[in-house]
Amino acid sequence: MHSLSGGDFEVVILGAGMSGLCMAIQLQRAGIRDFVVLEKSAGIGGTWWDNRYPGAQVDVPAPAYSFSFAPNRHWTHRFADAHEIHAYQQRLVEDHGLLPHIRLGHAVVEARFDAEAGRWRLSLDDGSAISARFFVCSTGPLSRPRWPDIAGxxxxxxxxxxxxxxxxxxxxxxxxxxxxxxxxxxxxxxxxxxxxxxxxxxxxxxxxxxxxxxxxxYGRLDHWAMRLPAYAALARHAWVQVLELGRRGFxxxxxxxxxxxxxxxxxxxxxxxxxxxxxxxxxxxxxxxxxxxxxxxxxxxxxxxxxxxxxxxxxxxxxxxxxxxxxxxxxxxxxATGFDTVRPLAGLRIIGRDGQALEEAWRGGPSAYLGLTVPGFPNLFLTLGPNTGTGHTSTLLFIEPQVAHVLACMERVRQEGRRWIAVRADVFAAQDAAVQRRLAGAVWSHCSSWYRDENGRIFAIWPGFTGEYVKAVRRPDAAAYELG
Incomplete structure (x- = not known):
């Protein structure tokens, strides 16, 4: 692994939370080892590094809060505490040899796309600069604390x-x-x-x-059974289906x-x-x-x-x-006032192919094609981006197909000998409009929440069931993208 300062990478991943770790693991599985994970915090974990308040735990059953390729037999409760989830993340890093790829205490302050070279030029908070062909923002929507706007x-x-x-x-x-x-x-x-x-x-x-x-x-029998791959997969699947039934309640x-x-x-x-x-x-x-x-x-x-x-x-x-x-x-x-979900990338200036900043493209509210990519920003991918939030199930069910989608886009660029890939503006606009039409009459439009911005646009939630999203995302539609 070459040094970070002045380095040229195939992929830079921003954030060492669940989605960043999943991206790193699947890159390795695809034979791509020229990548780095930049994490601004002093440790891995993302939201589970940040949220260590007393009583912190996941609000979906733990079997559904582990990746399909990495079941966890160490859960002590059905609803796992934050320290157990963090321990699971640590094991992911160790088991998959990710430590040499992770750089802690590094924040990106600017990312600018070089269209001629087909690379992202990234400036870090310590004054150093690196580049990458692909830039994956895995910071998620729950990363920047929101303080209440109260006088005094x-x-x-x-x-x-x-x-x-x-x-x-x-x-x-x-x-x-x-x-x-x-x-x-x-x-x-x-x-x-x-x-x-x-x-x-x-x-x-x-x-x-x-x-x-x-x-x-969980008792001794549970831990023994979780060692059996078939049982672990069945337990995860069963809880996923229970959560989908809960979605019908909306x-x-x-x-x-x-x-x-x-x-x-x-x-x-x-x-x-x-x-x-x-x-x-x-x-x-x-x-x-x-x-x-x-x-x-x-x-x-x-x-x-x-x-x-x-x-x-x-x-x-x-x-x-x-x-x-x-x-x-x-x-x-x-x-206990949550996160700034409207501006999850505040503090990071991302400038696309035509010199437009992402914050300008998002002036009307955060939006992305299937929550993954934005027209005019080639080779940039978001995980858990706009309109991929869930009100009923595990975010990991959305992360895995997102990562598969990103890998397929990267592979297409390499196979066809191109410099970049970007979603077509008309495809993005049609998909975004369809999502907003479905959300307009849905339950999330009936109150104020972190799912909506100040203008009432619902930018966080996916309107359908998990299976629908997985089917739409896992295999990219070649016609939805342009290459250069």
Whole structure:
């Protein structure tokens, strides 16, 4: 492996999370070893390096959160904790010999396409420069923390934390702690914090749909069975099908939807005895419009906490002031407010074939052909790009066919002796318009969420079932691309 500074590579992969690791493994399997994985963090893992807050875990069954080519027999629970997922990622690196290809602590600040050479020229944050024929952005949509836009936040004199940048020394035991945000992250964080802190104030803007989590601990028999390739594949397939049934719950009038709504109502009644508190926790938007939360202990933790539903007016030096005139004095304030999904590549300037920057192409909102590539940006591929998010299943089910698609495009360029490949503008526009038409009347259009931008465009979610996406993506349509 040659040195990074001044290096010329066949492929540069940006990000060492799940999609970046999958891309690297499949490159090796295809016989392509001239690649480098650039990761801005101090360790691999992507979102699982960033999200190490107390209680962090995956919200789909673990067998579905491992690659089809690399089943994991080490899961201890059906819903794996963050440290278990990170351990799985470490094993992927070790088992596939990826360490020599990974460069930690390196961020790309600019990528410019050289049309004459058919190469991407990349400038790094340390002043060095490299080039690559193919540039794969595997940063994903959940990489840049989003801080709430609240007056006075920067002036808070206590400890200010974000769930996606949780420090190892964050011991909040015995303190007065506030949590802003009540989404998936908070549903995991709040139960972990509640027993340890002196007082927990949870600031809720919108109550969410919460279903019971069918978690269980895996025993010796499970671990033995997972050593059998046929059983591991069957367990993964079975859970994938269960998750697809859950997707039917997003469609109005289906039996799955009726059952899920009833299950959520029953769960709320069982866990919250106080009718007044129950009313404050009842969601007011349609099921599925935001990501559904699966938790057995969130409601119980809220019952032991101070649930604040009055709007936040400002953050003061010593706490949070709400519109009802109360000031909630705090020693620490935690922002469980998610990620900047509208600008996932902010801080990286990507300039295409005709000198246009990607941020300019995305002025109307992030969009890409099948979430993978953008016209005018040859040899650039995104994984988990626009409109490839899922509200019901494992992202790994989308990553694997995306990687297969990218590899097929790379192979075509090499086989035909070309310099570059790019999606045709008309094909991209037609596919994007078709996706937006389907989304216009879907459940995700009925509320505000991180799936939508400020103009209401749904840029994150795939409108159909997983199988439909896999079929559309795995083998590229030759007519959809132009070569140069």
């Amino acid at each position: 936040l920067a002036g808070f004199r206590g400890r200010l934390l974000h769930s996606a940048r949780w420090p190892a020394d964050a011991d909040l035991a015995g303190q007065r702690v506030g949590v802003i945000g009540t989404g998936s992250t908070a549903a995991q964080l709040v139960p972990a914090l509640a027993p340890a802190v002196a007082r927990l104030s949870v600031f809720q803007r919108t109550p969410n749909w919460i279903l019971p989590c069918v978690d269980r601990r 469609d109005e009038g289906t039996l799955a939807r009726r059952l899920m709504i009833r299950a959520a109502a029953a769960h709320l009644r069982r866990q919250v005895a106080d009718p007044a508190l129950r009313a404050r926790l009842a969601p007011t938007y349609p099921l599925g419009c935001k990501r559904i939360i699966y938790s057995n202990d969130y409601y119980r933790a809220l019952a032991q906490s101070d649930l604040v539903t009055a709007p936040i007016q400002a953050v003061t030096a010593t706490g949070v002031q709400t519109a009802d005139g109360r000031e909630h004095e705090l020693d620490a304030l935690v922002c």
